[in-house]
Amino acid sequence: MRSLNWLLFPTLLLILISLYCIFIYAPTESSMGEVQRIFYFHVPSAWTGFLGIFLVFFCSILFLIKNDRAWDIRAAAAAEVGAIFTTMVLISGPLWAKPIWGIYWTWDAKLTSLFVLWLIYLGYLLLRRLLESPIQRARLSAVFGIIGAIDVPIVYMSNRWWRTQHPQPVMGGGESSGLEPSMLFTFLLSLTAFTFLFFLLWRMRCRIEESADRLEALHRELNTRLQEGK
Amino acid sequence: MNFLFAAYTAIWIVLSWYLFSLSRRQKRVENELTRMEAKIKESLK
Numbered sequence: 120m121r122s123l124n125w126l127l128f129p130t131l132l133l134i135l136i137s138l139y140c141i142f143i144y145a146p147t148e149s150s151m152g153e154v155q156r157i158f159y160f161h162v163p164s165a166w167t168g169f170l171g172i173f174l175v176f177f178c179s180i181l182f183l184i185k186n187d188r189a190w191d192i193r194a195a196a197a198a199e200v201g202a203i204f205t206t207m208v209l210i211s212g213p214l215w216a217k218p219i220w221g222i223y224w225t226w227d228a229k230l231t232s233l234f235v236l237w238l239i240y241l242g243y244l245l246l247r248r249l250l251e252s253p254i255q256r257a258r259l260s261a262v263f264g265i266i267g268a269i270d271v272p273i274v275y276m277s278n279r280w281w282r283t284q285h286p287q288p289v290m291g292g293g294e295s296s297g298l299e300p301s302m303l304f305t306f307l308l309s310l311t312a313f314t315f316l317f318f319l320l321w322r323m324r325c326r327i328e329e330s331a332d333r334l335e336a337l338h339r340e341l342n343t344r345l346q347e348g349k
Numbered sequence: 350m351n352f353l354f355a356a357y358t359a360i361w362i363v364l365s366w367y368l369f370s371l372s373r374r375q376k377r378v379e380n381e382l383t384r385m386e387a388k389i390k391e392s393l394k
Contacts, residue, residue, distance in 0.1 A: 157356045164360070203367050207360050214356040316364075323371045330378040337385040344392045 123326075126319045133312035140305040148302075157215040159305055163313035164207040165233070169271050170317055171201015172236065175243065176268035179261035188332070191257040194264055195247060196324035200317060202240035209237055228277035236274055239267035 141159045148155035174197035182190035212230070213223035224230065243263050250256035277283060298306060 154353050156353055160357065160360055203363060207363055210359045210363065211356045214352045214359070218352050320367065320371065323375070327371065327374050327378055330375070330382060334378060334382050334385060337382065337389060341385065341389055341392065344389070348392070 123319065123322055126315065126322060130312065130315040130319045133308065133315055137305070137309045137312040140308055145302050145305040146299065151219055154215060154218050157211050159309045160313075161208060161211040161215060162306065163310045164204045164211060166310060167313050167317040168201055168205035168208055168233075168236065169275070170314070171197045171204060172240070172264075172268050172271050174321070175201065175264040179264040182257060182261045183265075188257070191261065192325055192328040192332075193321075194261065196321050196328060198240055198243045198247075198264065199324055200320045202237070202244060203320070204313075204317065205233070205237045205240055208233065227283040228281040229274065229283045232270060232274040232277050236267075236270045239270055243267060 137159070141156055145156070145159070147153055175194045178190045178194035178197060181187070182194060212233075216225075217223050243260055246263055247256055247260050250259060278286070
């Protein structure tokens, strides 16, 4: 835990400054009012959810090429943390949608493809739990993770490709898109804080898996010694 | 305002639960490691 401090303190600091900016510094949006502040957590959660599956994709490819357990650990950890952030998107989204759209949920392309991403994460984690052979688990989940990542461009592009209830992107979504400078600053700060938080949780999760591997090795060593002693 | 409060509360509950779960798992594995290392030392005697 001690060596994680270099990541822990900047993360905490960024979160605290973000909270100040979200609730005090950023102005209230004129059409949606106070509830628009959900945006500063909702979009960064979605970004880290995408980051998670991107890491699963990247680490899975490296695992299949190098056959190195370290990449399998990184992919598995990224999937778990990514699933947490995607869950946060699925919670904050409906709570933002209800006062604005009048409904919590609709099966439009954006929301459905995001829900599919969440199911992909759950499927990946479930697959890892169900497969007992470590080699089979690592290989099959790597393939599953690579295929599952195909959903991310669909989620990202869905409101550009199809007519959706979900609004067009706030940035890069055409001429009418964009943010007021203080809102943009708050958003980018929150995005940075969430990215740091993602990497902190990812490192913590990797460490647990590394320790579990060490434990497994010690178990084997002890069994060998006991058998030799007989 | 209620929806804003609900969203932020829910997010912090999910994050806190996950952090708690991570630290509990880390502690459990570390305790087990210490116990196993002691067993191995004992088997060397």
